Amino acid sequence: MTLHADPLTKPQISKTAGMRTTANGGPNGKPVLIRLEGLTKSYSEAGTSHVVLDALDREFYAGEFVCLVGRSGSGKSTLLNLISGIDAPSAGDVTIYPAADAAPVHLTALSEQERTLFRRRSIGIVFQFFNLIPTLTVQENVTLPLELNGQRRNVRAKAAALLERVGLGNRLDSYPDKLSGGEQQRVAIARALVHDPLLILADEPTGNLDEETGGSVLELLLELTSGAGKTLFMATHAAEVTERADRVLHLERGKLVSDDLWRTTHHA
Ligand SMILES: Nc1ncnc2c1ncn2[C@@H]1O[C@H](COP(=O)(O)OP(=O)(O)OP(=O)(O)O)[C@@H](O)[C@H]1O
Ligand SMILES: [Mg+2]
Numbered sequence: 001m002t003l004h005a006d007p008l009t010k011p012q013i014s015k016t017a018g019m020r021t022t023a024n025g026g027p028n029g030k031p032v033l034i035r036l037e038g039l040t041k042s043y044s045e046a047g048t049s050h051v052v053l054d055a056l057d058r059e060f061y062a063g064e065f066v067c068l069v070g071r072s073g074s075g076k077s078t079l080l081n082l083i084s085g086i087d088a089p090s091a092g093d094v095t096i097y098p099a100a101d102a103a104p105v106h107l108t109a110l111s112e113q114e115r116t117l118f119r120r121r122s123i124g125i126v127f128q129f130f131n132l133i134p135t136l137t138v139q140e141n142v143t144l145p146l147e148l149n150g151q152r153r154n155v156r157a158k159a160a161a162l163l164e165r166v167g168l169g170n171r172l173d174s175y176p177d178k179l180s181g182g183e184q185q186r187v188a189i190a191r192a193l194v195h196d197p198l199l200i201l202a203d204e205p206t207g208n209l210d211e212e213t214g215g216s217v218l219e220l221l222l223e224l225t226s227g228a229g230k231t232l233f234m235a236t237h238a239a240e241v242t243e244r245a246d247r248v249l250h251l252e253r254g255k256l257v258s259d260d261l262w263r264t265t266h267h268a
Pocket of ligand 1: 043052070071072073074075076077078079
């Protein structure tokens with residue numbers, strides 16, 4: 001593993017009018033956490049440029065639970081990967097406002113290594129296919145983000161406490177392949193939260209689970225994230241999830257075609 005390789009995310013690497021508010025004032029006075037400006041991603045294939053996200057302008061606020069919906073290929077994972085800095089945009093910018101007294105972070109101004117370090121510190125990600133490291137135990141998978149961030153004290157105890165909360169306190173020394181899909185996703189949730197990130201991103205976190213297991217994993221994820229005042233972005237195809245969101249963004253072929261918050265603030 002090189003110094004800046006990112007074992008937490010690498011395994012996965014397989015326009016509308018903008019809403020403008022002041023930098024510190026969203027609904028209910030929530031501070032802006034993320035600003036997208038002209039955010040565009042395109043790919044070149046056989047000499048043709050293919051736009052998969054088309055000039056998104058939008059702001060999101062601390063503590064929001066935002067759902068991303070849209071058909072397969074509409075750009076949901078692409079948007080999450082640009083917000084996390086796993087991927088870099090073709091044009092435009094993502095700015096994260098970590099705290100009122102901290103400088104904003106312009107992701108496009110960072111190198112790939114700097115984005116990796118920022119992501120490790122500030123973002124937790126839950127993937128559809130869990131992405132646990134098979135050669136590490138359950139507890140080691142959860143201590144890893146702390147260790148990558150240079151923490152040495154109490155890391156095992158912190159991981160064990162969180163694994164207890166997700167119902168796996170008795171599986172600390174098991175390896176991922178001995179766990180069910182739902183259990184693996186619970187470990188992944190603990191791993192995404194253990195470093196107390198600013199923002200949690202979940203890309204179809206129940207998409208690989210049966211309905212009942214997916215339902216209980218979702219309840220747990222919501223309880224530990226938006227239920228605890230944290231900011232959560234979730235791409236999902238599940239209607240029962242969108243009913244619970246503060247805000248639902250609908251993407252169609254890389255364009256934002258609706259945003260509940262935008263509708264209520266502009267057309268109410
Ligand atoms: N590396 C790449 N090269 C070329 N095109 C790509 C690449 N990655 C993604 N795309 C294209 O970008 C578009 C958006 O993909 P994305 O994965 O964001 O969709 P999605 O909404 O997450 O779909 P799903 O619901 O199936 O996960 C698709 O048309 C996809 O083919
Ligand atoms: Mg996707």
